[in-house]
Each structure stands twice: as C-alpha cells, then as structure tokens.
Amino acid sequence: MENAKILVVDDDAKLRDLLSRFLVQQGMSAETLPDARDIERKLARNRPDLVVLDVMMPGEDGLAVVRRLRAQGETIPIIMLTARGEDIDRILGLEMGADDYLAKPFNPRELTARIQAVLRRHHATPALNARHDAEDAVSFGGFTLHLGRRELVGERGVVSLTSAEYAVLSVLATHPRRPLTREQLMEMALGKGGGDSLDRSIDVHVSRLRKALDNGDGKTRHIQTVWGYGYVFVPDGLPRE
Template structure:
C-alpha cells in the first residue's frame, strides 16, 4: 500500500528525538508524516491537513495536548487521536479518554507499538463490512456511512467508540470480556489496559443515553442487548 493510500499521520511532539523516531517508523510503514513541536501548530495542522491519525503529546508548549484534543472534538473533528506522554497517572489517562482520545501510550514506549496502535486506530476509523446496518432497540448503526442514530437522531462517536459499539452489536447477547474487547477492538491485549475499555463503554453509554444496548455482566465483561 502506498503512502498516499495510507494517508498522513500528524505527530505533535516537542522532543525532537522522539518525533524523529516516530517519523522514521511511521514512514517505513507507508504513512506520510508531518511533525509539529507545539500545541498551537499541532491544532492548526490538524485542521488544515486532515490527517488519518494524530499522535499527540500531552505536555506541549503553547497549548497542551488535552486542550488540542478538546478543541478538535468541539470542532466535530473525530480523527483518531493517540495520546503519547510521560504521565502515567490513571487520572490523566481517564481524562484523555473522556475528552475523546482513542488510545493512550505512556513513555518510554516501543515505536513499533505506537505504529501498531496507529494502524489499528486508522483501521477502526474506516470500518466497512458487507452488512452495513445494525439495529438494536432504538439504536441504528450504518457502518458504510460510519453513523449512529438514536430514534433517527445522529449521535457523534469517536472512531474507537463506534468500533466498540459495532463489535458488541454485531453479536447481540454474546458476552465479551474486557481482555477480548481490548484485543479485538484496540488490536492489542494487556490486562493493565482494561480500564480503557471501561472508560469507552461509559462514554458510549453517556452519548446514547437510556437507548444504550450495552449491558455490564458483572465479573465477566459486556454484551449488547435490547434495553
């Protein structure tokens, strides 16, 4: 697949060595890469260049990464965002996910892991299957158009929230563990990351309200059923 087909990844990172390493590994995988060193430049480039994914440091000059993410989501821009930061506090991780980030990577990291997560996020954002429509109760998902509606009204979900909902709705009644969801939706498995699943489920439920088909199966995981 060519660079043009894979698209452009925006890396917003003020540490030159890290930015250069990410540029090298992403380029090897066929992505175009544009680097910005501060939050203001990152926000402007995200709006102007329409990347397929953004790797976003949290501790940035000018505007920090969480504010960049907040402003993009407020604009209605649901490009996959992967936070990359030295902060390893759960509060920071949860805040980033609640702002609409799709994934969270803490430093030090393997550049190969970052590339794998970028590829998974890009894949999730463009999910298309032969059976585009899913309906469960008052929730309708159009996978071709990448849209979710409740009682006919469109609801905005991030790419990861969308893929999580689709993954549960396409097998109604099937109970999936957090580890299964992390592996099948996010593309990697790590027990320490299961909190990510819980936060995204909470976000989907909040957006869908009482129409949400996602049910918690205590001690096991989640399933999708008619409310």
C-alpha cells in the same frame, strides 16, 4: 497502513525528528508541530489520517486539545503520548476522546503498530472481520447503527464517535444479549489480544458510549454491566433477568 499521513504534535524536537524519520521509513508521511497552536489549520489544509499528540506541552496541553476537537465534532483518530505510565493520564485521555495512548519512553515500532491498529479500526468494521453491505443496520431505542457506513444516527442526527467507540459499539450490537468479557471486547473491537486485567480502557469507551446513547435521564439501558464479567448489549433496553 502505507501512505498514511501522520501529524506528530510534541514539544520535544528530538522526538519529533526521530518519529518523523521512522514513520517515513515505514512507508508513511509525517508532518510535525511543536505545539497545538496550528493544529486546526493543519487539519483543514493538509488533513492527516491520524494525529500523534503529546499530553504535556507548553500552552494548551494535549488533553485540552482532544477535548476541544471532539467538542467540535472532529473525529480524526488521535493517539496520545503520556510522559508517565500512570493510569490517570491514560484514562483522562480516553475520556476526552483519544483513540489510544502510549506511555513514554516507547519503542517507535510500538507506535507504528498502534497507528496501524487505530487506522484499521477507523476504516474497516472490526467485529470478527465481518463485511457489511451498505444497508446493514442495527436499530435500538431512537438510534440506528449503520454497519456498512460506520455511522450511528440518532433522533438529532449523526452521533460523533471515535474509531474505538464505534468498534466497541459495533461488536456489542452485533452480539445482542450475549455477555462479553472485557478481554473479549479488547480482542474483538480493539485487536488487543491477551487483554491486561488491569487495563480499563474498555470501561472508559463504554462510559463514553453510554453518554452518547443517553436519552436525557442519565439511565443506562442498552449497554448493561454484567458484574464481575463484562458488558452485554440489550436492544430493547429492558433490564436483564
């Protein structure tokens, strides 16, 4: 998305300079930080549209930063940069609340594509490119998913979701009782075609959604696993036959 403001937080000065110049060339604006000490001030004073955050940094690492921001209710989109392509780095980042991840080394064009995809999810309903009126909503249990407002409301108020979590929930909720494979969810919710069979990011997003929808007893009701296939949304929360 043109004119998007991106904050790059990485202790590698050369990488910060490279990404800053490249993002500007792509029609975005970019600011950088060498570590996370001033990230809250940046978010408050000159709020970016998205944060690119390195995992391995001196002081507070990227995982701790994401955990802290999400605990504060901060929903700004975050893409994490991992020094290694190991699954554990990716999974931990998503579990903490990151919207996406990218393993170093990477092509700057790939980062641009990830940024654009995350921003599209953050600003527009992804499910089959549907357009929803302000009053469109799906109610289930003690929750209401306002599709037009891109907001999940529970008995305790608005539930904080990342753009990826909202995207996955909106796809599931608008296809009730229809089992969807992981690959279908990757395509419909996250815009990632030809899903990698080893990519378990959908599982992490579903796990976080289940925690958000937990009524206190730890039981899974509305998003149920279809073993060997994927997931299905059950509005009444009753076991599927």
